[in-house]
Amino acid sequence: MTAADEQRGGTTRRRGAALEDAILRAAAAELREAGYAGMTMDRVAHRAGTNKNAIYRRWPSRAALGVAAYRHLADAELRVPDTGTLRGDALALLRAANETWSSPQGAVLRDLLTAAADTPDLLTLLRAQSGTTRTDAAWWTLLTRAVARGEAPPESLHPRVAGTPLTLLRAEYASRGFPEAPDETLTEIIDEVFLPLVRGRAHPAR
Known part of the structure; x- marks a missing residue:
């Protein structure tokens, strides 16, 4: 040059x-x-x-x-927590996701989703982007660390298991009608569903 x-x-x-x-x-x-x-x-x-x-x-x-x-904006702002325990990591990541929806980044996504209703190409692209993302990778990282520490069984390394907290959070948003959930709900998602699911994978049903 x-x-x-x-x-x-x-x-x-x-x-x-x-x-x-x-x-x-x-x-x-x-x-x-x-x-x-x-x-x-x-x-x-x-x-x-x-x-x-x-x-x-x-x-x-x-x-x-x-x-x-x-996607560039979301990836740049994503931080993978490392508290030393699966519960601490999972709560921190779910809390960050909950805060994101009410943040400027969340406003951008909501705006795109609103525009997609009248823009078929935009809707198609958003659906394509809903596959593997850095957020998915973050939850996978949490589970991988937990397995390495002996805190979770290797069988818990499954995409459906990793995706459970965010799936439940989105369902909570849908039922409430707005993108925000109280902290006690986030704690219940982790303590009552995610962690028992992870631990129960030690002897998965056949």
């Missing part, structure tokens, strides 16, 4: 992962400030200091960029 390539208008010209990160951060900021309806390729390009062609080469539609930006 020449000096002329590296410098453009007094700023470093970005390529590859650096440019993609700048675009995703710009799109996430637009989602937070203007919502999906207000996020345009022009606004994202201007904010990222690039052009629309650079965006379209990576994300063929506004819907694709919106979903990618949310």
